[in-house]
Every structure is written in structure tokens, then in C-alpha cells.
Amino acid sequence: MTADAETKQNEAEEPEHVEARVSEGPRISMIWLVPIVAVLIGLWMVYTHWAGQGPLVEITFENAAGIEPDRTKIRRRNVEIGEVLRVRLSEDASHVVLDVRIQQENADLLREDTSFWVVRPRVGPGGISGLGTLLSGSYIEMSPGASEESAREFEGLETPPLTPIGTPGLFVTLDSVGNKALQAGDPILFNGLQVGTIEYVHFNSQERRTYYNAFVEAPYDRLITTTTQFWFSAGLNIELSADGVLFEVPPLTTLVGGGVSFDVPVGQPLGERIKGRAFFTIHPRESSIYERDYEQSLQYVILFEDSIRGLRPGAPVEFRGVRVGEVLRTDIDYEEVGNLLDADSMIPVLVELVPARFGFEDDERAAMEAEAQIDDLITRGLHGGIGMGNLLTGRKFVELQYFEHEPHPEETFAGITVIPSVGGQVGRLMDSVADTVERLNELPLDEMTTSALNALDQITATLAEMEVLLTDEATQNIVQSLDDTLLQFQGLAEDFSEGSQTHEDIQRTMRSLEQTLLELEPVLRNLRQRPNSLIFGGPDDEDPEPQGARE
């Protein structure tokens, strides 16, 4: 029997009091599982969201023009890889800080050298860019870095980088002096083809020299060698010098803007390829790359009495036709000059002579040796004069000449050794004219004139005598006789010419003579064999006669 049956039996037996028995049920209801699971799911979703939203990075810019939180996107090659979450000022309010969320799958692109810049409409030397953002709004472009170190804080670029990081090629540093300059973005040309770009421009105020960071793209970077020379190729270059008119027209791409070209000068070896960062000086023009830079030079002053019009700094100094230096100064800003109105005032021209151009080595010892020789030459007659370099431009040059008969004592001007001057070409021409006039004056013109007149009288008398002689009847008869004789000689020549009767007769006579000689041959032969036949006669044999055919 079961308990229920017993209970039912007991209840049937004792129906009035049934004592309830309390049994312990489950303390937590199963219904609580639902919120628990919901919480877990929520936590899992939060985790997955947190884990999948990617890293949060900070990018600083000078300003936040065109950037809006939750709208401005981060892009790489026009693919969205993140979003600007927040825009705030830095603590010192000197710049803005962007909190940017980068997608997890692109987190590996965040390296130390990763760069960000704002893409917005820009007008630059390279043209107009970012027009597409006029309607879509600005966005931030990312250029992934190549560093192995990852980073989460970045300094944004105010302008887009001209060469994306990681682009194969070669960075070089160029420098220049003078009034020519380049801007970032100007092209680097090789034979007119753009092979690189000026990336960054820096002017060193202490050195008064401009430095450029330039990038030459691969494979053109292998053109940069140890003998490569750079020169400005911007704009038209018209130069008037003692050598004439130099007119250089650059490629069209750099005619309006700027640019720099490079190449190995003709005649020089190609050199070895440069693989690391190298430094080059930009020459003002292509022709300058053929001019060597000499370290040693000597300065002299030439004092001129004549005008130095047309002589400019940079004009060549030549010795025996070879360029040995150049003019440095033509001004009169010396204490020793005084004023030009003084009758004895001289105009100083400071020249620089390069010992290496005379054939010396380019070192101090050779320079001292050259200086000693030049000083010695000055005392023995070396002079400087002004020559006409180019009639078209009127530019002149300094010409060193050696006059052995005009020695000169050593002299200095403002502490610089003086090379004595001679008159220029015009002056020398005037000297020659004066010398010629003087020689003409010394000529015995009176005696010569008298002699010439006497000679003319004699010639006149001789001509008169000849006229009498020619008009004389006897002379004319002689001429007539000569004429007749020539005519007769001409007729005689015609008589004996080929085809004439006389010529034919002579021919016939000659043939008869030849025939006779032929007939004499057997007679002479017979006499040689039998000399007595002349007296006794020879055997008169019968000739062999042709015989008729016998039938």
C-alpha cells in the first residue's frame, strides 16, 4: 500500500484534522534566468563592440577648419577607415585635438610615421586639388607609415605630403645662394622630364643660403651620382656678358613656375650612384656647371685713367686669351680714390686671379708660388688693359699683357698689389694713330713731291716720244710688214695642214720614198752577200711564177 492510499484511508478514518505539511520549494525562480541571460548577452555585445571598434587615436592640427565630429571620415585611397569622434582644443589652446576612431582591421596602419592631413579644395603650384570635397565635405586622408613602431598620437600635416611615405626613390638636399629660389612642389627635371619634386624649403638666415629637401623618384634616383650637378631651370635666362648674349629657354613646365634640372656635365665620368642622402649646390644656370670651383685665388687692383664703361663685376680677366680670373669690383668706394674730379684720380678695378687657371695646383703652396711669379711679372712689365669683349653687348673684359720694355715698381692700393694699367683698345688705337701721324710728319714730303713731279715730267716726255715714234711712217710700215708676214705664215701653215694639197703631196712623196727604200733592201742585201756583183752583176734568176692547176 502506498502513502496516498494510507492518507486517503486515514482521512476517511479521521476526516476532521489534516495537518498541512510544508515542504521546501526552489529558492530562486527560473524566471530570473531571462534577465541574467539578457545581461550576459548585453555584456557580450558591449565587449564585442568595444573589441571591434578599433583603436582611438589623437591627431593634432593647427585648426579644425572643415572638420565636424561624427561626420568627418578618415580615408585611405577613398576607403573609409575611421571617423572623427570629437574635436577639442589642446590644453594651451594652441592647436586642436581630434579624437579619431580607426577601424580595427586598419589598426596595423597606425605607425610612428603615419601621416594625416585634411583634404579640402586647394590651389597650388601643382594645380587645383580636392574639388570633390566641395560637395561631400572635407575628410582626413591617411598615409600609412613604414615604421615598425605603432603609435596612437599623431601630428597632422597642414599641407598634403608631396611624396607619400614609402615611395621608392632618393632624398637629396640642395642648397643655393643668389636671387633664385624654388618653392615646395617645384619639379626636378632630367632632360625636361619631371623625375622628382622639391619637398621642403628652408632658408638659413645665418648662412644666407637656402636649403631644399628634394625627392627623386625611382627609377630615376639612379641618375643621381657623385658627379651630378644641379642648376636652376626656371624662367627665361637672358644674360649679356663679355662673351656675348646668353639666351636660355627652359622646358615649358618650368617656364612660368620654377624648377631645377640635373645631369652629369659633358665630358665628365658618370660617377658612382648615390644611395644615401647627399648634398648638392644648385648652379645659377646650366653653363655654370662646367665652371670649377677653385679654392685658391689672388686679388689685385688695376688703376685705370680711362673710362671703364662696359666693365662689370664678373667680367673675365684674360691672359694670352685664356680666362684666368674675373672682375670683383668696379666701384670707387675706396678711401684712396678721393673724388673723380681730381685730374690725377684713378679708377680701381679689383680683380681675382685663380692660380689654377694659370696651370698651378689649387692649394696654398701653389697659390703662394703663383703670387710670387705674378708679382715678379708686374715688376718686369705685366700690365692690365680693358678689351672689347662683345661689340653687340658693349661688355668689356680685362686683358693682362706683358710689355717687356715697361717695367713697373711694386705698388699697393688699399693694401692690395697693383697691376699697372695700359690704355684700352681705343687708347692703343689712338696711340697708334698718333705714332703714325708723327711718322708721317717725319717723312720728307717736299723732296718726295719734287721727285714725283720730276718723274711725272719724264714720263710725259717719254710718252710724247713714243707717240712720235708710233705715228712715224716707217714704224707703221714695219707694223704693216709684220702683219703681212703673219698672214703669209698663216697661209703657209694652212697649206701644210692636214687635207691640203701640199700635205697630200708630202704624204705621197714620203710613201714613194718608203717604196724606194723597200726596193733597195734586196739590192743592198745582195751587195752585202756578193760585193763584186756591182761590177760583175749577179745571177739574174727567174722569179717563181704561179702555176695553174693541172687537171
Next chain:
Amino acid sequence: MSRARVLFIGLTLVSLTACGSSEVVDDHYYSLVLAAGVPADDVEDVAAHLVVGPIELPRYLSGRGLSMQVGPNRIESASHHFWAEPLDEAIAKVLARDIDERTDGIEVERESGRWTGDAECRVRIEFDAFHPTYQSQVLVSGRYWIVSGDANERRDFSLSRRLTTDGYANAVDELRDALQALADQIAGDIRSAPTCGDDAAASVAADQT
């Protein structure tokens, strides 16, 4: 001088003269021109001129005596039979006459003849043989060139005639006969020459018409 000495010298000279005397053989002269006979009157319109000459003979035919081949390689020159005139002149005259008779519209002259202008054509002849032989025949052989304008054409000839009777006279007749045959050959070639042939004569006739 005594009479005896004079008599001795005279007898000696008479004796010597008697020793030198011998039988005298007569000389004979032959002419090719006469053998050719009298030329016929030839009045014609002249379209071109032809010059015959020069005639080049071998050395053994340059003498006045007639030559005869007496062996395979032996030539003898006659001592009593002579050409009446230089052989080259005679051959030129005879050939010029014969060729003239065989061509119409062409005036033929021998070189150094009366006509001295520029001829349209010229025949230059070189003889190797012009003589009788010991084999009872006469040989006439050699070559000739017809120069007509820029053309210069060479022809060889070799003619022979059989001798029927003895003597040089018959041989000269046969040589004359061989020359006629040579004239026939040359005239035939002349007719086809570009500057003095039948075409030239035809053009002259057309102009006159």
C-alpha cells in the same frame, strides 16, 4: 803614157765587162685598177658618204714586187714582176669603185680622195694575205671594220680563187675577182649600217619627194 799601157788597160776593161754580162730578164708591171675595167657612169642622189680606208697590208706586201707563197710558210718577192702602183692605193681605188657600184645613194671615196668632208660611214680593212700560192690558187684574207655613227662592227673575210693558167697576169685577174667578192660582202654590210644604210637613203628620198 805609152801606147802599150793604154792597150793593156783597155783589154782588161773589155775582159771584165765580158765577165759581168749575163742574160737579161724583162720586168713586168701589173695593175689592179686596169684589171677592174672602166667604171660605169653613176649619177645618183647622195644620201651618205662612205670612205674606204685606210688599207693596211702586211710588210711583205708593201714592196713593189709581187709576192708569192712558195711553201707552207715561205714567201718570195718577185724581182721582175711589180705592181704598177702602190698596192694599198690600188686596192682602195678598186674596192671604192666596186662598193659604189653596189650601193645606191651612197657616195664612196677612198681615203685621201677628192672628198674631204666628214663621212657618215667608214670601212677600214686589214689584209693578212693578198697573193698567189704554190698550190695554184690566190688567197685574199683579213678583216674589215664598218664604222657607222657610234657602231664599230668587225667582219672577217677569207677568199680564194683557183688558178687555171700559169703566170702572174692570171693571178692578178683572180685577185681582182676576189676583191669583187669582198666588195659584195662589204656592200651587203653597208646597207644595214645605221647612218649610211638603206634607212638613211630612204629618209633622203622621202625628203626629196
